[in-house]
Amino acid sequence: MSRYRGPRLRIVRRLGELPGLSRKSPRKAYPPGQHGQSRKKRSEYGIRLEEKQKLRFNYGVTEKQLVRYVRKARRATGSTGQAILEMLEMRLDNTVFRMGMAGTIPAARQLVNHGHITVNGRVVDIASYQCRPGDVITARDRDRSRGLIKTNMEYPGLANLPSHLEFDKDTLVGKVNGIIEREWIALQINELLVVEYYSRMA
Structure with a gap:
């Protein structure tokens, strides 16, 4: 299916x-x-x-x-x-969505598939990539990638950032600090x- x-x-x-x-x-x-x-x-x-x-x-x-x-x-x-x-929550597309870089998970998946996201300094274009504690997730260092993400951030999906993530809106750098807790789902x-x-x- x-x-x-x-x-x-x-x-x-x-x-x-x-x-x-x-x-x-x-x-x-x-x-x-x-x-x-x-x-x-x-x-x-x-x-x-x-x-x-x-x-x-x-x-x-x-x-x-x-x-x-x-x-x-x-x-x-x-x-x-x-x-x-x-x-499911630790998938890269969902993590990008929860950081506020995209308004929905399908939009986050598109960002990942089109190579706009890096994990630990390397471009990862696989949406199902499992994020681990310590992973640093950023916008790719290109004007197009950063511009797309900044536009998306004007219309965020969810207001609150889960406790296992941190994200700097100015530098577009996020970090996974742990595994998500049930109440944040x-x-x-x-x-x-x-x-x-x-x-x-x-």
């Missing part, structure tokens, strides 16, 4: 607020489609599927990538659900339902 490139507000209407996908709010409060206003009782499977879809669309990953993160999280110590969220999600979804699918 490829990455979603359709109307974003349609997804927001169906799944609720997705801070990484869009900064806009839908005018209509009910899901899209001709049955959007009907109050249909959701099955347990439907609830778990919805939580999984929230994760997929907010972070802009494909189904295949998400399955890979789940498998990796199962091998890690501690809570599987928390490990999945940590891995902006997406409203029950990660245990995502783990359950994949355990039943396996």
Whole structure:
């Protein structure tokens, strides 16, 4: 299943607020489609599927990538659900978004893919690159890269910088100081339902 490139507000209407996908709010409060206003009782499977879809669309990953993160999280110590969220949050595209260099995760992914971001002095154009504590993330030292990021910073996505990151708006230099804590994850999600979804699918 490829990455979603359709109307974003349609997804927001169906799944609720997705801070990484869009900064806009839908005018209509009910899901899209001709049955959007009907109050249909959701099955347990439907609830778990919805939580999984929230994760997929907010972070802009494909189904295949998400399955890979789940498998990796199962091998890690501690809570599987928390490990999945940590891995997704520590992706380079999401870190660039959380530092305020882009208004949404898709915009941050584009910055990374087009070679506007450096990690520890080297250009990294892989959006799924896993940031580690100690990584220094900066705008590439080119007028075009710095100009794009400064324009993006006029319309930030999220107001608060998470405690594991630091960012200097004047020099456009950011640093990863640790792993994100659960309370700083902006997406409203029950990660245990995502783990359950994949355990039943396996």
